Amino acid sequence: MDRIPILKMGPFLLVTIQVDMHDRLAMMLQEDLTGRIAAGGATGVLIDISSLEMVDSFIGRMLGEIAGMSRILGAETVVVGMQPSVAITLVELGLSLKGVRTALNVERGMELLRASVDESEATYGGPGSQR
């Protein structure tokens, strides 16, 4: 396995992180994801981390970077499926996942994305123009 698959679900892209991330894999994921957003005009990215038992500062930074890159390309990012123990550790370590929105599971993440897309359309008259 040398790439993390990106699944298209309507206007959203779904990534499930199941393997230990390292520099090269994280960089390839960022490249693939930004490429897919640019090519297909996705308005949202869902990143499922339900199989991660630990989120360290490396993963935290990677998630923040993905959210930042996606936002510039007009897509909101929601991190879903975080295990309770991961949330506890994050707070204890003082890692705040700045700029990253979270939701309990994929379904709630999609609701959140739909709501934020609707909102930005109502405010600015079109997707991709937020912020």
Added chain:
Amino acid sequence: MDRIPILKMGPFLLVTIQVDMHDRLAMMLQEDLTGRIAAGGATGVLIDISSLEMVDSFIGRMLGEIAGMSRILGAETVVVGMQPSVAITLVELGLSLKGVRTALNVERGMELLRASVDESEATYGGPGSQR
């Protein structure tokens, strides 16, 4: 990583296979999946294999078994995202993925599942009663 995450998407369950499968992992996936179908009454299972570069007889049998188990519990299984090279190898090796339906990607797989659920409702008056 000791478990493959199962994501709920409305009436369907989505599994992305990204790691090398071995006996114990395959058995746990089958247990988790059948448990989730029984608990939540899912009508469809999508298995994404887009990151697999090879499907051998072990994986083929596992996919067939998952489809069989799910069917008994009232859920159809669709395998999605197969790489062209995998399809070529499967045919060359004479592996037929018996009893397993396939679709090009997650979106088409969902369409297929929706169509087959609608059809079985029209024919038998309810999901879970097909075949």
